[in-house]
Amino acid sequence: MQEHELAQRVELLERRVQILNRLAEMSTAINSTLQLEPLLQLIMQAAAEITDSDSASVLLWNRHTNKLFFAATTSSGTMANSLIGQPVPLKGSIAGTALTENRIEVVNDVTADSRHYSGIDEKNDFETRSILAVPMRLKDRPIGVLEAVNKHELPWTEDDNHYLSILAAQAAVAIESAELVTALKKANTELSEIDKLKNDFIAIASHELRTPLGVIMGYASFLQESDDKEVVGHAQKVLDSALALRQLIEDLTNLRYLQQKQIDLHREPVTVSKLVQECLRNTREFAETRGHQLEIVLAASDVELVVDVGRIQMALNNILNNAMRFTPDGGHIVVQTEINNDNEVWIKVIDNGIGLEPEQSERIFEQFYQVENHLTRVHGGLGIGLSIAKGMIEAHGGRIWVTSNGLNTGTTFTIALPIEEEILREQSS
Structure with missing residues (x-):
């Protein structure tokens, strides 16, 4: 074996070891991050690095619109700001094909592929030359697509496919976990707001009911002194109902204090x-x-x-x-x-x-x-x-x-x- 060929093989092995180490590091970093934005940045940086590409993007699937949208990109400045949130149709696009067909899409020259969604380039003053798109799925459920764009030395290789697939599989699990945590936090916030509204309502209702209730009880007590037995009977029913309502108000007030841990104990x-x-x-x-x-x-x-x-x-x-x-x-x-x-x-x-x-x-x-x-x-x-x-x-x-x-x-x-x-x-x- 010639010395030059041996040096190339050693360099290739070293490159593979570096990438595998990077993937191992990414696995730890991804699984320790539950905030979606930092997580997406980690995924894209690793995708661009291990495929030796200019940039990378994460497109997530919106089940309500049945479209992909750009969730994050390694691009910076105004381009990144304008790119985030832009939709990409599933039908007739490279990323859409990768997701719906659940296969890796390798495009070394986008000008020769009619599925290239050039509208994104035109809107962002960017030139896409080559794309490697890998679907992100969790079991049978679509999550999105991980794209590497403009490889420095074409063509895309089997190693690129393999490494990006490993990263995409890790990313799918991590993105799902981060989205669940985000949804849970949102639900907890909404529940807290509802709970506050409920407590405010109880406080206001209890306060507003006390005054008219006191008046009703006063009149009912006064009517009990009547010589008319029928009037006394009706007054007693009113008083009993008013007392029951007062107890209800007290119960609601006590419940609110308990929820807010504001109960003072006089032992x-x-x-x-x-x-x-x-x-x-x-x-x-x-x-x-x-x-x-x-x-x-x-x-x-x-x-x-x-x-x-x-x-x-x-x-x-x-x-x-x-x-x-x-x-x-x-x-x-x-x-x-x-x-x-x-x-x-x-x-x-x-x-x-x-x-x-x-x-x-x-x-x-x-x-x-x-x-x-x-x-x-x-x-x-x-x-x-x-x-x-x-x-x-x-x-x-x-x-x-x-x-x-x-x-x-x-x-x-x-x-x-x-x-x-x-x-x-x-x-x-």
């Missing part, structure tokens, strides 16, 4: 027995109207908790009201307390009501979730009482969960509240 010591008995007093009237039997089963030893009494009572009231609403008239509801592992108080609300299916147990604490179909439900409510209860309990460092053996087997809600270590020491001494 004070209270015994578990007192907490439970007070809650039952608050709900006994409702229980009597439904014919429910309420039962308390207290732990053998009573302990103190340091909690915001009003907030915990609200949580317990919501759970008790839920149990009474979803238990047929004449039901049996038990409130049971116990000490667990000497560091938690468990308060259980056990009913013999309609029960829950397994998938409902997972969702019942979600905001606005309804166990019943919205068209056929008979129990009313917005579906936020349990969500508020969960938020109040967790704000105290506690837990809440529900268990049920299925429909018509009743449910058991369990609240677990931590016992402060100092109180434990005092009560054990």
Whole structure:
């Protein structure tokens, strides 16, 4: 073998090693970048470098218009600005053929190929002489086309095809990931904006409803002093509805505060027995109207908790009201307390009501979730009482969960509240 030929082969091998190393570097760089624009720049720079070309471009497929468009180019200045976003038809173009036929298009002389889309050159004062176009696909789904333009030493080689195909395959996965991340960020931003609008609406609605509601309640209370029993009866219905609406406003306000983590807790010591008995007093009237039997089963030893009494009572009231609403008239509801592992108080609300299916147990604490179909439900409510209860309990460092053996087997809600270590020491001494 002649020395000159040997030197050429060594040079070719060195070139291949350099390109393979470059592809390995690109694989790492591409997969560590989730921002689309920097990612496209990396891909194009590598494409031009490994094919020894003047420039490279990435064209992405728009499924809505069914066209390719220039997403990025190594060209700079005004040409790059004017090129980005320009469409290229799938039919009758080199890039379009590469994508639709899923094959590499090698064009050493564009003047001899009628598919060359010369309109791009004319618009950007550029001369395209040769093109190597490689489709980017993810499984069977089109992503776009990676183009190298104007190779310095023609013709395009099998190595060019091979290396650009490797880069295009890596690029397809990376572009898909970057687009998914971008879409996810956009969706999260939109959700945040919707959530803010919802909170603003709740705040405004709550504020605007309070004044007229106060007037309605005032007039209803005044009418209750009438000597006409029929008027008194109607006034009571108005007052009951107004009180229900006021509670709804309070629930929405509490929900907003919980979402924004703006709940202030005013903690004070209270015994578990007192907490439970007070809650039952608050709900006994409702229980009597439904014919429910309420039962308390207290732990053998009573302990103190340091909690915001009003907030915990609200949580317990919501759970008790839920149990009474979803238990047929004449039901049996038990409130049971116990000490667990000497560091938690468990308060259980056990009913013999309609029960829950397994998938409902997972969702019942979600905001606005309804166990019943919205068209056929008979129990009313917005579906936020349990969500508020969960938020109040967790704000105290506690837990809440529900268990049920299925429909018509009743449910058991369990609240677990931590016992402060100092109180434990005092009560054990």
